[in-house]
Amino acid sequence: EKGGYDHFMLKEIYEQPRAIKDTYRGRLLADQGLIRMAGIDQNMEKFLNANRIIIVACGTSWHAGLVAEYIFEDLARIPVEVEYASEFRYRNPVITDKDILIAISQSGETADTLAAIKLAKEKGAFVFGVCNVVGSSIARETDAGAYTHAGPEIGVASTKAFTTQITVLTLIALKLAKAKGVFSESRYHEYLTELETIPSKVEKALQSNTLIEIIADVYKDSTNCLYLGRGYNFPVALEGALKLKEISYIHAEGYPAAEMKHGPIALIDEHMPVFVIATKKGHYEKVVSNIQEIKSRKGKIIAIVTEGDEQVRDLADHVIEVPETLESLTPLLTTIPLQLLSYHIAVMRGCNVDQPRNLAKSVTVE
Numbered sequence: 001e002k003g004g005y006d007h008f009m010l011k012e013i014y015e016q017p018r019a020i021k022d023t024y025r026g027r028l029l030a031d032q033g034l035i036r037m038a039g040i041d042q043n044m045e046k047f048l049n050a051n052r053i054i055i056v057a058c059g060t061s062w063h064a065g066l067v068a069e070y071i072f073e074d075l076a077r078i079p080v081e082v083e084y085a086s087e088f089r090y091r092n093p094v095i096t097d098k099d100i101l102i103a104i105s106q107s108g109e110t111a112d113t114l115a116a117i118k119l120a121k122e123k124g125a126f127v128f129g130v131c132n133v134v135g136s137s138i139a140r141e142t143d144a145g146a147y148t149h150a151g152p153e154i155g156v157a158s159t160k161a162f163t164t165q166i167t168v169l170t171l172i173a174l175k176l177a178k179a180k181g182v183f184s185e186s187r188y189h190e191y192l193t194e195l196e197t198i199p200s201k202v203e204k205a206l207q208s209n210t211l212i213e214i215i216a217d218v219y220k221d222s223t224n225c226l227y228l229g230r231g232y233n234f235p236v237a238l239e240g241a242l243k244l245k246e247i248s249y250i251h252a253e254g255y256p257a258a259e260m261k262h263g264p265i266a267l268i269d270e271h272m273p274v275f276v277i278a279t280k281k282g283h284y285e286k287v288v289s290n291i292q293e294i295k296s297r298k299g300k301i302i303a304i305v306t307e308g309d310e311q312v313r314d315l316a317d318h319v320i321e322v323p324e325t326l327e328s329l330t331p332l333l334t335t336i337p338l339q340l341l342s343y344h345i346a347v348m349r350g351c352n353v354d355q356p357r358n359l360a361k362s363v364t365v366e
């Protein structure tokens, strides 16, 4: 059942090229210049007339929501707010019938997310679900939705659910960008064709596994780690830190790289590994200067870079390459090495990777 892998988590990490393909199969028709998604097509007017989109989720799904915020605003020019479901439902939020709520949930059973949906429905918002588990409570409770089609995710640490959620949300953003006319035909085509190359690029990113194992061995006894990224890769930093915390029990924090100087930089010394996402597109030069700041305080730098990068290679203690892609699609690639790193560190520490302590796969209590 683990398909020859030692753990479900590793199997699910390696399934991502296939899972992403399954997510866009039948939806992304690049040669026809078309994205077909019934749940969006049937409600296009609502999406086009919406004042804003509110995304609610928990944990890793919330991180996918943060990536989606960048994508929706950047590509479709629709204002987005991303909320922890548990905070949103209890803070008397302002919701109107001009709002669209998108709930993201792998299991479709998360209690707080479900409660947030019910609240938004009472206030008249249109509610759209992005779930993995077919027929789950959230899938049934929402007005419309799109499944991720990632296949069953057994490992408690979410991996393929995250990348497929981002894939679905990207498809939606592209569809809306096209319908709103904010995208030129050529830009739209560039995105569709690039999206089709992502599974093979994820495959390529997975080939760093041996190098990542070596790096994991160097840092497995750390007590604290920092994860930094900017723009589209800020949520990836949060997700990298969460993955490490939950399966290896090492304290880790994700931060927007530029926020470091507002506090966390005080933590940096020769014992602090700092994982930095420093891909070519997206504030590269700014991240390079953040790396210099870490280096001058003797922090250990493990950088996720674009293939062929030389500048960061000269500064960092370790670099892990990912293929080049459009900036908004980079999270689909930069997430991969961080998943593998957490996995190997947890295994080396003797942790129960698939069933970490104190955690359940779906959190059905608030």
Ligand code: M6R
Pocket (backbone or CB within 6 Å): 058, 059, 060, 061, 062, 104, 105, 106, 107, 108, 109, 110, 113, 156, 157, 158, 159, 242, 243, 246, 361, 362, 363
């Ligand atoms: O099933 P959901 O996507 O609603 O679950 C949300 C979180 O409980 C979940 O992502 C959790 O944070 C994972 N264990 C993270 O790996």
